[in-house]
Amino acid sequence: MRGARIAVLTGAGVSTDSGIPDYRGEGAPVRTPMTVQRFLATEEARKRYWAGSHLGWRHFGSARPNAGHLALASLEAAGAVAGVVTQNVDGLHRRAGSRHVVELHGGMDRVVCLDCGQHYARQAIAEELTLLNPGIDLEKSVRQAPDGDVVVDDDVESMVIPVCTVCGGILKPDVVFFGEFVPAPTFQAAASLVAGADVFLVAGSSLIVNSGVRLIEQARRRKLPIIVVNRGVTKGDSRAAVKIDAGASETLTAFAEALGS
Structure with missing residues (x-):
């Protein structure tokens, strides 16, 4: 060298x-990762993903x-x-x-619209998620997972997720999902x-x-x-x-x- x-x-x-956390090392949590196919298939899947990702971002975003x-x-x-x-x-x-x-x-500190390609800072989306969901308390039933996500066991039906302010399209963290x-x-x-x-x-x-x-x-x-x-x-x-x-x-x-x- x-x-x-x-x-x-x-x-x-x-x-x-x-x-x-690591994905595969000793002590890594067993998990079923979100695939892009599941994310795109239903709003319920997107709500569950964003619920976990939002809670995990609080820890993930503060890592040094x-x-x-x-x-x-x-x-x-x-x-x-x-x-x-x-x-x-x-x-x-x-x-x-x-x-x-x-x-x-990709990077979890960025969010992209899948329809028009507009990019957002993750922190701005996190703040909007908090404003849109003031009464939801999901933290009592979560399991930590890698990449800033947590697994949410609660019902997420009432969760509101942001849409693109430019075209109303689907927002996704600017990372490569499985699939x-x-x-x-x-x-x-x-x-x-x-x-x-x-x-x-x-x-x-x-x-x-x-x-x-x-x-x-x-x-x-x-x-x-x-x-x-x-x-x-x-x-x-x-x-x-x-x-x-x-x-x-x-x-x-x-x-x-x-x-x-």
């Missing part, structure tokens, strides 16, 4: 030290970058890291100071970052998601040294020149110290 341009891919394991995020930002500032591709939707890399960040799966594809321009930006690197570093990802596998395969074809940092087995272990079975925060911090950033 010394003297090399490093492209980084991060997953949920980078954010667990910020209090955001941890030592791993800060180490990567420091490495970028020192010229060692060319950029970060992340599978996370928490925005913590940007908030830590990383400037070249490709968010493969959706990563937008082609986004993946191309990630692939370009890997193409210009000398080393490919994977941190905190089990590489179960196809977009991560495609990037590590691109690195393998280019004969880049691949370093994998993750607690437990990943789908990239057989391709890695080095596998470090350890936490992301402490390992990335050690990298930053060793590389003099």
Whole structure:
């Protein structure tokens, strides 16, 4: 890694030290994720999703970058890291100071209209949800889940969800739901970052998601040294020149110290 341009891919394991649950690691909650097909199918599904997402945003939106995020930002500032591709939707890399960040799966701090494409700040939508639903008390029956969501067990029939102020269309967090594809321009930006690197570093990802596998395969074809940092087995272990079975925060911090950033 010394003297090399490093492209980084991060997953949920980078954010667990910020209090955001993992999907698949030890102790991760068992859940049935919202698919885009269910979200679009019925208003009841959208109400249940927004109820959970709204409650989860209070915790998710207050999460702070941890030592791993800060180490990567420091490495970028020192010229060692060319950029970060992340599978996370928490925005913590940007908030830590990383400037070249490709968010493969979007960001929970943004909301988009599925009909006209208008974008909104998530906080503005959160405030509107609170105003529209002053009497609903859902917090007594929730279960925390990853990505700022919680699972709501209460009836959500009376919940009112905002619509687009431009066209009246359906609003959705600007993230890639299960059943959706990563937008082609986004993946191309990630692939370009890997193409210009000398080393490919994977941190905190089990590489179960196809977009991560495609990037590590691109690195393998280019004969880049691949370093994998993750607690437990990943789908990239057989391709890695080095596998470090350890936490992301402490390992990335050690990298930053060793590389003099």
